[in-house]
Amino acid sequence: MARKIWAYAKDKNQCFICENQSLQPKIFYIWDVLRLKEQNFKKYLELTFYSTEYDEINRLELIPTEHGFFRYKSDEIDENNKESIYHSAATVILLEMPVIKFTIDKNKYILNFSKFLVEPCLRFKHFDQDEEKYYPDLVGYFSSECELQEKWKGCLAIEVVYTNACYSKKIHSFEKNHIPIIEVSISKKLKLETEFGGEIKFTVADVENYYFSLKKIFEKNVYGKIRSDPVNHKFYTDKIISLEDAYKRELENKQLLNDNEQANLKRELNYINLKYEEMKSEASHLHNLLEQMKQQEWHLNNRLNNYAVMGFWQKLKFLFNISAD
Structure with a gap:
């Protein structure tokens, strides 16, 4: 039923x-x-x-x-x-959400949708094989740019799973036709301790309360699993170009940094050489002063030695000569 x-x-x-x-x-x-x-x-x-x-x-x-x-x-x-009521409720809630916050393999995506198609008939024909028909729960079209839009050409199928997951033939057909599938499973946790299967022991109030409770959960986060993950050639080409541009910019930045470091080192070396020349000049000047002081010291020592061997009258005469000088 x-x-x-x-x-x-x-x-x-x-x-x-x-x-x-x-x-x-x-x-x-x-x-x-x-x-x-x-x-x-x-x-x-x-x-x-x-x-x-x-x-x-x-x-x-x-x-x-x-x-x-x-x-x-x-x-x-x-x-x-x-x-089931679980499947029906989840589908209509997702249909009503222009923005879905997906968590997929610990990665978070905020997907904006402009419209949804409910169970559209998708027909696939591959060479001489029979035509295949599929009715995904929802097909959503992106309304703004995001990583997944570039990768998936702007749309995706959403399958709500309560008991049976997407089978491999369907996944393969969607992937060959460049249509991604995100699978949203109704786990035990999302049943919210309700039981809408088997014998009817619930009321319309129970169903309404379940709908609004599940909606609050989905508004915060929807856990999904990517089952069909097609990638168009342009996406890879753009990724390669983007990586090449990033590498080129990084190389240019490192070259500029290296040039700046070389210029700084050159300035520092010139400054050190200038200081070295100044210190050499100062050292030469000090050396000359030292030589002059040595000459003066030798001259004074020589006069002192002569003074030491003089007699009294010679010393007296010597002192008068100094005073006269």
């Missing part, structure tokens, strides 16, 4: 009801529909509810149930569709 918490709706003229001034179909949550049924039954009867595929031709009629979910009107289709 399918358990969807949201749907599109046609009015009494069998036209899909859209958001104000938008071509995007309006979202009808099961709790709002049941309130409408209770408060304005006549208006409720004017509405016919449908599944939410992007291609209108694929939308099927739904019936709201009092338990808190939509089911397919066709019993056969409903029995073959096993969508």
